Amino acid sequence: MSQAEVKPPPPVVEMHDVSITFGAVRALDGVSLRLLPGEVHALMGENGAGKSTLIKALTGVYTIDAGRVRIDGVETQFATPAAAQRAGISTVYQEVNLVPNLTVAENMLLGRERHRFGRLGPIDRRDMNRRAAASLQSLGIDVDPGSELGSHPIAVQQLVAIARAVDTDARVLILDEPTSSLDADEVARLFDVMRRLREQGTAIVFVSHFLDQVFEIADRMTILRNGRVVGERLVAETTQLELVQLMIGRDLQVLERLDQAAHEATEEAAEQRLPVLSALGLGRKGSLEATDLTLYPGEVVGIAGLLGSGRTELARLLFGADAPDTGELTVKGSSGRRLRSPRHAIDRKLAFCSEDRKAEGVFEELSVADNMLLGLQASRGWLRPIPTATRSALVKEFMAALDVRPADSSLPMRSLSGGNQQKVLLARWLITEPDVLLLDEPTRGIDIGAKTQIQQLVADLAEKGMSVVFISAELEEVLRLSHRLVVLKDRRKIAERPNRGIDINDVLEIITGEPGGVAEKERADA
Amino acid sequence: MPEILRSGRAIGARMMAHRLFWPLAALGALLVVNLIATPTFFNVRIQDGHLFGSLVDIVRNGAPVLLVAIGMTLVIATRGIDLSVGAVAAIAGAVACVYIVESPADGAAGAAVIAVSMALAVCVALGLWNGFLVAVVGIQPIIATLVLMVAGRGIAMLVTGGQITTVNNDAFAALASGHLLTLPVAALIALGVFAATQIVVRRTALGLLIESVGINPEASRLAGVRSRTIIWTVYVFAALCAGTAGLIIAANTHSVNANSLGLWIELDAILAVVIGGTSLAGGRFSLTGTLVGAMLIATLTRTIPNIGIPAEANYLFKALVVVIVCLLQSPKARAVLQRRREPVPTSRGEVVA
Known part of the structure; x- marks a missing residue:
């Protein structure tokens, strides 16, 4: 270990051993987080890992049950988000919480309007526009402060929200999924603004599901899984593969190993049967590129992919929960068109369990x-x-x-x-x-006992001839149950192969495009 | 002794926790107030084989509001609302009266039957229109039915030619003032519709599907519920109920005034539903609650002149009673009442991760 040649500045935020419990669920379990001034700190983890809860614990939305929060070394506990904001911690959420029919300047100075002739005088719009223009310019955001906020695209509105947050002297800026609805150019603009803020010494928390973006902008990251911190890394010293392994984790519980040999037998038999469902070029703009998929009776098809890879979208298109714009769907040989509504799908003996119970x-x-x-x-x-x-x-x-x-x-x-x-x-x-059962994250957020029972049930159903599509963020579970594996990435199917002799590293390799063995070795050396 | 006291208190607490406790208590209180003001208030006598008395009047006069409120209950249970019921009532009254006046034998029972059937057929069409706007076009119910609330009065005016149309038809008048088995026909119609609706929604799966659409529209869609049909059905039913109410009102006055028939009846109906414990947010509904709510409003309307409150203060008094009942029913007020006895655990926000 090289002892710090440059001593890092003292952290502006230190959360130590923070826990939050909701009823019987431990949403955060002894989580620690430190934010340094002038860094972009990525908060990583799958859905339900505790990212949002952590942010809300820091900003006073939730009361923490145990642990300490220090701001500039002083122990603090914010009672309300407003208190956090006064202390210089601002949050910009995915949906912009501003008023679309006010002007950009009015939005930026909302609640801090400038008046002429004292507090009861009329609002001084010219002065407000001037002030807004100045702070927008300092961030390199080119927007007319007198224009109506709602007339701008979401990306610009988001930048205005950031400018507003920074204008209230934010020393910590939390960006929760800021890029999820932005295109590449807009992301580049946002990153420019973030870099400027970093140079000015602001600590930025960046939450995103897009790995490439995290690796482009972030300096350090904290990785969460199931409400615990599983690692804090410097981005420069971490590979994408390593990060994904940390995020997804290894299912350490010893579950009854389902008989792999039986799987293969069923699978070979399946290929001789008629498909129960086949989709050809099924897709929908903005949610999934044209995808082919064939399901046979008695087999479990596992869908692997990270959040946002299109795994939920695929299930919804198959079921008609979202109407596809392209492709064909044939159910049981009846050369059908694609399904337009869940009602049609159910009449054709499909069933779909949504991830959002x-x-x-x-x-x-x-x-x-x-x-x-x-x-x-x-x-x-x-x-x-x-x-x-x-x-x-x-x-x-x-x-x-x-x-x-x-x-x-x-x-x-x-x-x-x-x-x-x-x-x-x-x-x-x-x-x-049903003949086809589409299960989207059927085991998320449930206890181990129920989880095992559901997994067993899926295996039994397939054995009785049902065709099951099994989607899960836990690769281990997908690999354990499925006969065939479909891998999605960036809203596209990138691989499909029989589940024979594949392990998690192989799947991660397919997803990240990096060899898995290397990272594994490095970890062993460390 | 303390044993008895304690169990008595437990029963009392359980009664107070019941959804309909406060509306029923208010109804009882109003009746007592009336009894004090007029000691003969509860007297019921039979004259010419008909039942007469203040209590009978209350049920008879409350029939239109009860009818409208029954339809409104189902609409509200689907997360909707129907503001057009007053206008629909006016159109139904107008169609029936104008038909009777213009038919060659305007005193014949046959003319009344055809007139009523035509009016109800028109109501089905109006309900289909509302259902179309809500279920197919996807307009918010409050806006969608506002269209007919405003336009409906115009339609009724067109039908009557802007005149107050007076009819002379005994069969038609019997809808309001007639008696059957000693009971007023209007009350029998309303209670009959109540009973039939109660049976249909609870014996078929209609009630369950209405509630599922109201509780969680998206989950209903994914479970394959034909929400569109359900929503359409309840709006047509609400229009039919409103039309029947309009016919009773018109029959009561032997005339129709397109401007005033059923004016503000939607507000009374919505109040009856809310007092009866059905949430405006949709979901679980209680027709029995609506019955109690409608009777409370009818009793209130009767009480005001009976205890000598000047007509000008009419609405103010009504509002006061309604506010008190709603307050007593609200979960927050209940929590306050309960806190005196035991600490109430505060519920926490759901897990967001």
Whole structure:
């Protein structure tokens, strides 16, 4: 270790051993983070790793349960976001929180308007425009301060939001997914502004899912997984592969190893069968490039790829949840056109469990039984209610088969844990007896026990002849379950191969385009 | 003794926690107020084989609001709202009255039957229009139904030619003032629609699907619920209910005034729904609650003159009672009431990661 030749400046923010618990879920578990002035610090991690929670803990949105936060060496705990802002910590969120029908200058000085003749006098627009122009110019942002904010593209609005944040003497600027809706030129402009701010000594927290951007702009990064810090690295000394390995992590739990040989047997048999679904050039502008995919009965197709690679988009296009603009979809040989709505898809025996359980799956106020039967009932229409006897038989059967707990189907869905809600949603689809089951992150955010049960269920269903598409951020899980592997990157399918003798490093190699063995060796040496 | 006290208190607490406790308590209180003002208030007598009395009047006069509120309940449960019900009531009344006046035998029962059928058919068309704007075009319900709220009065004016149309048809008048098995027909229609709706929504899957659309539209879509059909159905049903209410109102006065028939009835109906505990945010709904709400409003309307409140203070008094009931029902006010007895755990925001 080379002892620092240049002593780093003292950190402006130090979070030490911070924990936050929501109910039974530990959202942050002993997380430490330090931000130095004049650096771009990337916060990395998959969905649910705790990035947003960490930001909200720092900015006073959440109260921390344990741990310390020091700002300039002074222990602090912000009660509100406004307090954090006063202390010089500003956040610019993905959606710009400004007023579109005010001018750029008015937005920048909102709440700090300049008046003539004292505080009660009229607003001095000329002075406001002058001040706004000056601070925009210092950041190299070329916008007329007198123009209406809403007339500019999102990218410019974002720059204005940053200018506003900096204008309130922000020493720490948090940018949460600033580039997700920007094109390449706009990203370049944003990075120019970020570099200027860095030179002025601002500490910038940068959250992004785009690895290339992180490697271009960031100096240091903190990597989170499941609410814990799994590493703090200098960007210059880290490879993309290493970063992805840290983000995705190794599933250390010892799960019953599903029989690989059986997989291969099924898979070879599958190739002789007729496909149950085949998509040709299926795509949608801005979400997925034209993609081919064929599914056979009795096989699990795993979709691997990082967040934003298009894995969710693929499932949604197959199901008609988003209408595709190109391509053809044939279900069970019936040369069909692509599906325009979930209703069509369900009629053709498709089923789709969304990754967003809360927003797109559960009905919190309805009972567990109603949640379970809703898919079947929707297919029958309102005039043909499910007979009471069938109802209770189905509910009883699936409560037991999926081990839903507590075993009381009259409880409101809201009172169940995430894992049990997921089981109820799976039951909803299994009751409709689908041929194709599209599972998007079915095991995310649920406890280990439920997770194992769901994995086992997927294997069993395939064995009984169902065709399953399994999407998960955890490569280990995808590899364990699937017979065939489809790899997506940057909204494009980049590889498809049988799951024979592939390990995580091979998949990471495909995704990053870097040889996996090297990083592995370096790590062993370290 | 303390045993009994404690269990009594537990039962009391459970009653107070019930959704309909406060509306029912308010209804009871109003009735008591009336009884004090007029000791004969609860008297019911039979005259010429018909039931008469203040209580019967309340149910009879509350029939239009109850009808409109039943339709409104289902619309609100889908996260919608229907502001056009007053105008639809006016159109239904106008169509029926104008048909009766212009038919050759304007006193015949047959003319009344055709007139009522035509009016209801027009209501179906109006409901389809509202449903089209909401479910197909995707306009926000409050705006979509505002169109017909404003235009509907104009349509009713066109139908009546701007005149107050008076009819002389006993069969039609019987809708409001007739009696069947000693009971007023208007009340029987409203209660009949209530019972039929209750049976249909709870015996078929309509209620469940309406609630699912109201609770989580996106999850409903992904679960394959035909939301469009459901939404269309409830708007047509609401228009039919409003039309029936309009017919009863017109029959009551033997005339139709396109400007005033059913004016502001949408507000009374929405109030009845809200008092009954159905959230304006959609989702779970209670038709029984709506029944209680509608009866509360009808009783209130009756109470005001009965206890000698001047007509000018009418709306103010009504507003006061409504505010009190809504306050007592609000979760925050309940939490405050409960905190006196036990500390309430505060719920925390959901996990955002």
